[in-house]
Amino acid sequence: IDGRLQEIRKRKEDAEKDLKALRVSLSRHRRLRKAMQTLEQVRDVFHWSALPWQVAHGNLTRMEDGINEALGWFGNPFWVQADESLGFMVHLPGRTAKHAEALSGGQKVVLAVAFRSGANATFKTDLGMMFLDEPTAGLDTDNLGNFEEAMTSLAAQVRGKRQIVIVTHAANL
Secondary structure: OHHHHHHHHHHHHHHHHHHHHHHHHHHHHHHHHHHHHHHHHHHHHHOOOHHHHHHHHHHHHHHHHHHHHHHHHHOOOOEEEEOOOOOEEEEOOOOOOEEHHHOOHHHHHHHHHHHHHHHHHHHOOOOOEEEEEOOOOOOOHHHHHHHHHHHHHHHHHHOOOOEEEEEOOOOOO
């Protein structure tokens, strides 16, 4: 019986050593798993395509207020919100939101002017001048009239603060 008891004690000691080694290994495994999760998150942020996307999306989001404020120069025909495709969703009153690419020619011109102003406001790079090269190309008579009214309104609001240069074939402008 003494020999058997000694053998059981030895196996118990070996089992306790094994248990201690397993606990150390488990602890190390947990730390490694946590480190791997952290590394995966870092990889996702700093992946060659992820970080530029995050910067671009962040900048577009920062510009939203300036763009929407500038749309006030045109009577707030719509408002914009940055989307995941690095573009803008346009919200027209009483209609379903749509991508900026789906705007009419005149609406795109209005958005382009507001975008320029929003970029200036966001990045503090306003040089005091805005150049519009052929902004009336492709506009029908109604939209040409809307554009003329918008530019007149814009000019009145920024008089003395900014110069607007428009190159166009539209004689009435």
